[in-house]
Amino acid sequence: MTDTAYRAPDLVASDIDSYLDQHAHKSLLRFITCGSVDDGKSTLIGRLLYDSKMIFEDQLAALEADSKRVGTQGQDIDFALLVDGLAAEREQGITIDVAYRFFSTDRRKFIVADTPGHEQYTRNMVTGASTADLAVILVDARKGILTQTRRHSYLAHLIGIRKLVLAVNKMDLIGYDRVKYEDIVGEYREFASTIGIDDFVPIPISGFKGDNIASRSDHTPWFTGPTLMEHLETVPLDVTADQARPFRMPVQWVARPDLDFRGFSGMIAAGRIAPGDPVRILPSGRTTTVARIVTHGGDLPLAVAGQSAMLTLADEVDCSRGDVIVRADVPAEVADQFEATILWMADEEMLPGRGYWLKLATQTVSAQLQAPKYQVNVNTMAHLPARTLGLNAIGVANLSTDRPVVFEPYAAPDGTISRDLGGFILVDKITNATVAAGLIHFALRRAANVHWQAIDVTREAHAAQKNQRARLLWFTGLSGAGKSTIANLVEKRLLALGHHSFLLDGDNVRHGLNRDLGFTDADRVENIRRVGEVARLMTDAGLIVLTAFISPFRAERDMVRAMLPPGEFMEVHIDTPLDVAESRDVKGLYAKARAGQLANFTGIDSPYEAPLNPEIRVNTIDMTPEQAAEAIVDHLLIMPA
Incomplete structure (x- = not known):
């Protein structure tokens, strides 16, 4: 095998600017690969890196040597070794941590997260899915739909990923059997409909052999859909969806270099903002207008979702880290009691009534969970009675915070997803370990109806x-x-x-x-x-x-x-x-x-x-x-x- 095809293209000086400009303006797709243990996730990503010519010559040489050392014979390459960076992963042949890789084609840039398949590391899968636009659900063609297939599909949909690919992998090991492939797709479609997945793209592949990854396979002439790379390059991305929502900016930092300047910095989570726009500071409710959008290179006339911005305000209002600046006439909600889906990630069981730190955007408050209303069976989607939640369990519970927080429902009725103000994590106060992720449904009615009564005798x-x-x-x-x-x-x-x-x-x-x-x-x-x-x-x-x-x-x-x-x-x-x-x-x-x-x-x-x-x-x-x-x-x- 020669490696000349994998060298970066030779560019003359006059081409560099146009090449960089073309690369800078490509769209970016973030996606994850997930599935059960040994479904071939790391191998698939390694193959994508290889076929997109993102492997340097020294990496290729090291990969070939490692492949021979771990037992791959002949000229076949063990592509999983490109991704499984942890020594423990190479020794066990499984993915433990979330491995992020960047690659690019002529049409698009990609960041892919290789997430663990073992049930023990489901929490790592949630981490990888939290910022993804698309999920590639891998299924071993020999095994069909497994519990982890259902679990990861449910979690991906729950977290808000609406673009799914069902990659039926290792087709070479079942002789590219069309009937077996269609049976797997049919079983998955039946399951997917029960959890609200209306559409997905099935593709028969072999990550090891390269079938239907970057080019069509002669072994599957009956398959007329896109290759995996074609789909990843062309799947539409709604990059303006967050900009169309009402303005939201959690305040990360207050800049006060001198007595005459006070700027409020943060990442704009939704909407757009311009000088002169009326805004409201939550949770206090004070209103003012935006005076300037300040950057190192000069003031901006407009800032949109996804940008980091520093705002100055027309009035001296109380605003600090943890507050949220919102559009004045369409504010976010404020409450201290919620219903939420809880994804429990700790080895120790959830203890209802125990205090945990709740981190939501830039807000950190103390929170207590009540006993779960129910736990979700990921195989049947049945609601099961539960007094607590164990490792990797998913349930719905009420929680309360020690002071009001600014939030939005994670999944709105119109289908929009508010990850910044709707998703939170729970942190153990003693160990500082993250024990759960949560998705807010709504504020409890009693949170708005119950108020402190003023009492004269203190x-x-x-x-x-x-x-x-x-x-x-x-x-x-x-x-x-x-x-x-x-x-x-x-x-x-x-x-x-x-x-x-x-x-x-x-x-x-x-x-x-x-x-x-x-x-x-x-x-x-x-x-x-x-x-x-x-x-x-x-x-x-x-x-x-x-x-x-x-x-x-x-x-x-x-x-x-x-x-x-x-x-x-x-x-x-x-x-x-x-x-x-x-x-x-x-x-x-x-x-x-x-x-x-x-x-x-x-x-x-x-x-x-x-x-x-x-x-x-x-x-x-x-x-x-x-x-x-x-x-x-x-x-x-x-x-x-």
Whole structure:
């Protein structure tokens, strides 16, 4: 095999400008390849790079050498090696990460994302699909339509990809059987109609042999459709769709180089803007007009969706990162409660009631998910009951945020997609790992109907009447550590000193308020959420509130801390080693847990996350309960009011 055909064209100096100008003005198609494991996605992309002459001579030589080393015989090239860059991928023969590649033909430029096929890496597929215009769904002709075929098709459509190619790959391994090919296309068409896919382009291919990739194959004379490359080069792109929508620009950065200039920078998500246009700042609702569109090369008369812009405004209005500048007469929505589709991406299950960071455009807020309304079965599209979501599960749930956010429905009734203001991610507050992606459906009606009622008697007035400052003493520790005993002694001492207090004990609360909750991780989160809300109301009344709960997770203790004004939450860690707590097993709970009769018991088969920096730490090995209670009260009373 010679490689002269794969050298870049020789250009004389006079041709360079026209060549670059032609290349710069080509349209750009972003697409993904997805499917099940070993359907040939990486091989297909490697073949596209090869046939589009995007491989340098040294890359070709290295590819031929690698192909021989990994076992490809003769002059055949293992094109997957062009894309599978991770060592682990080469060793296992699978794609793990999302690999992005650029290539170009005379007609169009392309950015292709090779997304993983294994179910474990579905979250990576979602990442690749989030910016794609088209999806190539690969199917191994020997295996037909698989669960991952359905999953990836559903996700691609859900995320808003409306241009789909069904590439029936490895046709060479079934002897280019037309009947088998048409059976696969028919089965896929039947499935696609159930999830709203009205149209797709089926193509029989062989990524390894090159059939119907860049040129028509003599092995499929019965196929009259386009080759894959022909379709990718000619599929229409609606590059003006976002520009036709109302103006939206999430503010990324506020530039203030001097006292006379204040510019608001961001990527325009939708619409177009010109100096003099009226705009509204959300969520505040303040209105003004655009004074200038500033760039390094001079002011612009117009800016459109897809451009980064810096706007100056005619009036001094409060606007900062996280705000959204919108068209004044067609604003986006603002709410703090939504229904959304959730694509769960973490190994740990979703915990309803736990606080996560929600990132939407340039906005970051704290959010809580409720238990799912249902989970989607990707094979049947049935809505299944679910209390939580596991890895790669897809469900619909309500969520609430700690303050209003600016949003649009991800998929509008007219078919437009708002990825910037309709799609979000959820981030674990402890690990900073992305745990889910979400697509907003609509704001809940109660978000608009429920408002804070102004009350004249403040929480400060309630506390002053009692001659104390409201506090929440949150006792946490293992079962048997001594939380309830010490908390009870603390309250007795506070009562003797004339203070107004109330003790919420874990066992007592489960007899009434939380009697419907069990001891799963999800129920433990909801248990603490409810107790936190009750404790907050009691501190509003000016009380010193004591709570005695295992509360095993840091995230929930931090959630309760965030409910209160700074300085009111005091974490009291009753620090008792597991063996000591177990030796005090007056209720016999540890014995039952050890015998397998009590599931999800903290310290045995459910974790306890000890406080990292508690306000008070009690070592029950060195202190009696009475000494511990005295020390806690002394610490409380010397704190500033």
